[in-house]
Amino acid sequence: PQYRLPLDVQSGELPVLPLSIDGAVAMTHFSGNDGAVDADQFFIYKFDKSQAGLAALSFDEGTFGVFGYVTDGMDVIYGLQKGDVVKSVKLISGGDRLVVPSAPQEPPASGA
Numbered sequence: 001p002q003y004r005l006p007l008d009v010q011s012g013e014l015p016v017l018p019l020s021i022d023g024a025v026a027m028t029h030f031s032g033n034d035g036a037v038d039a040d041q042f043f044i045y046k047f048d049k050s051q052a053g054l055a056a057l058s059f060d061e062g063t064f065g066v067f068g069y070v071t072d073g074m075d076v077i078y079g080l081q082k083g084d085v086v087k088s089v090k091l092i093s094g095g096d097r098l099v100v101p102s103a104p105q106e107p108p109a110s111g112a
Contacts, residue, residue, distance in 0.1 A: 015066065020058040022047040023070030023077065044070060044077050 019026060024045040028038045045066075047058060070077055091098070 015061065017066040017068075019045055019061050019064055019066050020047055021045075021069060023074050024066045025068040025070065026064040026066045029064075042067075046077065 018024070022045070024047070025042055026045060028041040028043055030038050045058075045060075045064075051058075
């Protein structure tokens with residue numbers, strides 16, 4: 001993969017883990033720097049097929065780093081409201097590949 005470069009979905013380049021799936025879990029961008037992800041924030045994508053573009057892909061496809069999917073309980077996701085707090089998260093697989101960072105890293109400069 002080429003890091004810090006959005007996918008060119010208009011030319012047919014598709015992500016390995018697509019965003020255009022209800023329940024995709026992806027990293028947010030640093031404020032003011034769309035080329036870098038914020039390691040502290042994520043979002044769960046509620047895909048509305050009626051708002052999709054060509055080939056039924058989200059217009060945001062290729063701009064966010066998807067790292068997983070909600071596999072059960074989407075009814076709970078649709079019930080979330082602004083201000084709700086996540087109390088716990090459970091990693092069900094892949095823990096053997098989990099890398100814990102040694103120290104927080106500064107976001108790269110916008111032009112980097």
